[in-house]
Amino acid sequence: MNKLCGSLVSWLQEYVKQAGADGAVFGMSGGIDSAVVSVLCKKAFNENALGLIMPCFSDKDDELDARFVAEKFGIKYQTVVLDKVYDEFLKAMMPTDNIMAKANIKPRLRMTVLYYYAAINNYLVVGSENKTELTVGYFTKYGDGGADLWPIGNLVKSQVRELAAFLGIPQKIINKAPTAGLWSGQTDEQEMGITYDELDKYILTGSLNSSEKEAKIKAMHNCSEHKRRLALIPDV
Numbered sequence: 001m002n003k004l005c006g007s008l009v010s011w012l013q014e015y016v017k018q019a020g021a022d023g024a025v026f027g028m029s030g031g032i033d034s035a036v037v038s039v040l041c042k043k044a045f046n047e048n049a050l051g052l053i054m055p056c057f058s059d060k061d062d063e064l065d066a067r068f069v070a071e072k073f074g075i076k077y078q079t080v081v082l083d084k085v086y087d088e089f090l091k092a093m094m095p096t097d098n099i100m101a102k103a104n105i106k107p108r109l110r111m112t113v114l115y116y117y118a119a120i121n122n123y124l125v126v127g128s129e130n131k132t133e134l135t136v137g138y139f140t141k142y143g144d145g146g147a148d149l150w151p152i153g154n155l156v157k158s159q160v161r162e163l164a165a166f167l168g169i170p171q172k173i174i175n176k177a178p179t180a181g182l183w184s185g186q187t188d189e190q191e192m193g194i195t196y197d198e199l200d201k202y203i204l205t206g207s208l209n210s211s212e213k214e215a216k217i218k219a220m221h222n223c224s225e226h227k228r229r230l231a232l233i234p235d236v
Helices: 002-018 032-048 060-072 083-092 099-103 105-121 131-136 157-167 188-192 196-205 211-223
Strands: 023-027 049-053 076-079 123-125
Touching (some): 002 032, 002 123, 002 157, 023 105, 032 049, 032 060, 032 157, 060 076, 083 105, 099 105, 105 123, 131 196, 131 211, 157 196, 188 196
Parallel strands (some): 023 123
16 A cells, blocks of 8 residues: 555656646545545645635535544645535526436536636646546536546545555544535435445456346446547547
8 A cells, every 4th residue: 555655646746747737736525535635635745735625515524524634634725615606506597406407516616616726826636536436437527527637546446445544544534425415415325326345346357246237337337438538529
């Protein structure tokens, strides 16, 4: 884990320098992935690492957990409350009962805030997507998927947990049920209908003991292909 941590820190430093940037800005959600990314960025850039806590009708405990991580590791952070911005945005839009259409506004507002602070500070935006989420497209396009660098993008969820333990991330953060915070009580596994352990096993070995779940993962991967690439341009 020490070698992996060092490699990721060096990778962050290399690409930020290559871009002519001065540091990194990243969201802090109170979850394990963002905690790991935050600590890696702190190691890579010290005072030029900025965490943003961006509640948007969010669970108060998530905000408290994010602050706890920031204070434990000495990470510079700011809190930007997006409740009113979200409400005003919806007022300007055509009304809808589509829950996902409204929920996905939240990560896209956060992405806008991250790039605003990135521009002010000449930083790059560092995202917290892991390989498991990227494989099945479990992220919001141009939302939490909007970032310049994904340092844990080659680590499945179980590997992120191992790295978190090595970095000294509090156990309460490691053990939290993963959630995108899209609505009250929402969890990743409940929404996907499959566990991270099952997804990790399939990604690492190529098989599960359930043909039904294998088919579900393949379908999720295929349907989300557009999220993992730039917009297509015709050859004609």
